[in-house]
Amino acid sequence: MFTLSEENYLKAIYHLEVDGAKGITTNAIAKKLATKASSVSDMIKKLSEKEVLIYKKYQGVKLTEFGVKTAANIVRKHRLWEVFLVDKLNFSWDEVHEVAEQLEHIKSPKLINQLDVFLGYPTHDPHGDPIPDKEGNLKTIEKSLLSTLLKNESGICVGVDDSSSEFLKFLDKKGISLGKKITILDKEAFDNSLSILIDDKKLSVSNKIANNLYIKKAHNG
């Protein structure tokens, strides 16, 4: 069994690994968790004793198989709860993270199992992030940043990179949401802004937006 704090460390390390970070060092973890290196140092020792990770000094940590499974289960809970909040309790996608941060620590295998059933076995959370299955496996889908699409290409909006409340609210205001079809009408070389077609309306989006929106490319333009 893991404490709240241990779970948060595990999750942070897991996210760093999934995001492909190379050296997951004491400092990197401290930064991710907005804590101090000395605190991380203590916790690494503890987690290492609990055999969820292996630490090589100055090299960084690596989750063991057990560690990955444990962390994935926390992420699974987090994302299932997010789906619940949006689908059943009418939360908007920018409101769910904070609450899910609390709910993810509830300990009851039956609860999460039944929640999964109740929600219809969702595979992705409201931000398009994949929900790990019971074994901790992630189903990754082919997705590209909007900014990488070429003129006249199109696809379906399937996720966000930045899921800050500010960005999500901004997308709401622009009428951009998951599942929407987006077609690149034009690319502006000067500032890398795009002219896109969404819901049969023309919209201009900045490069910053285009670098934070994931698209599943359509097989024809």
Place this chain on the structure above:
Amino acid sequence: MFTLSEENYLKAIYHLEVDGAKGITTNAIAKKLATKASSVSDMIKKLSEKEVLIYKKYQGVKLTEFGVKTAANIVRKHRLWEVFLVDKLNFSWDEVHEVAEQLEHIKSPKLINQLDVFLGYPTHDPHGDPIPDKEGNLKTIEKSLLSTLLKNESGICVGVDDSSSEFLKFLDKKGISLGKKITILDKEAFDNSLSILIDDKKLSVSNKIANNLYIKKAHNG
């Protein structure tokens, strides 16, 4: 804002008050929470400073208006979550308490508000206990212990006094559940056991059972 521990003390004291305990003393609280008097002593000081209760030495504690409201809100959350688990996630009534003990501490006014809506504004939890409203008010219904009914009287099963898993499972086995109509066929003076009619079947129940089941009396026998 209250810590997990503070919330548990508040809830325990609230339950003692609702159950009509006279002197809610250091020792009484310690017993309720299976902790030591010295720990309670410390916590009473803390809660007193936070103005959720008033303590008169050797007399016991009394929740302030603010304290009652705060505690009732925790109980409200607990019971709403229990309804959720039973109604939506197919938990049985003997499985919900432990999970609700965790869920009741989740902090999000919107969450509990929307949960209430989603569940259709339930007034009672799966054990028949009333769910405090947003202001902390309890709607108490007229109910009597089954043991107090007279021969030929009948009523609807509306709650349990003991909601231990063992008792609830036992009721399941006997086919007794909330909402069922029960008629007293006979009372045995020797051991105070009852012969009752439920679902058109005759059943014998011990005095111990009869002292733990609440009935809403029917206006005719």
Place this chain on the structure above:
DNA sequence: ATAAATTTTTAGACAAGTCTAAAAATTTAT
């Protein structure tokens, strides 16, 4: 009214998790 029993509080310790400041280890630069 005083002794006995009980209840409550205090004092000091411990565990978890955090922090600051300093020391130690390692890496990078010259």
Place this chain on the structure above:
DNA sequence: ATAAATTTTTAGACTTGTCTAAAAATTTAT
């Protein structure tokens, strides 16, 4: 290869909540 910069760990402190054991306060009994 040595110095400089960086990273990491250690040492000691603090907070929350708990405990045991002893002291103090209060109530009950005689």
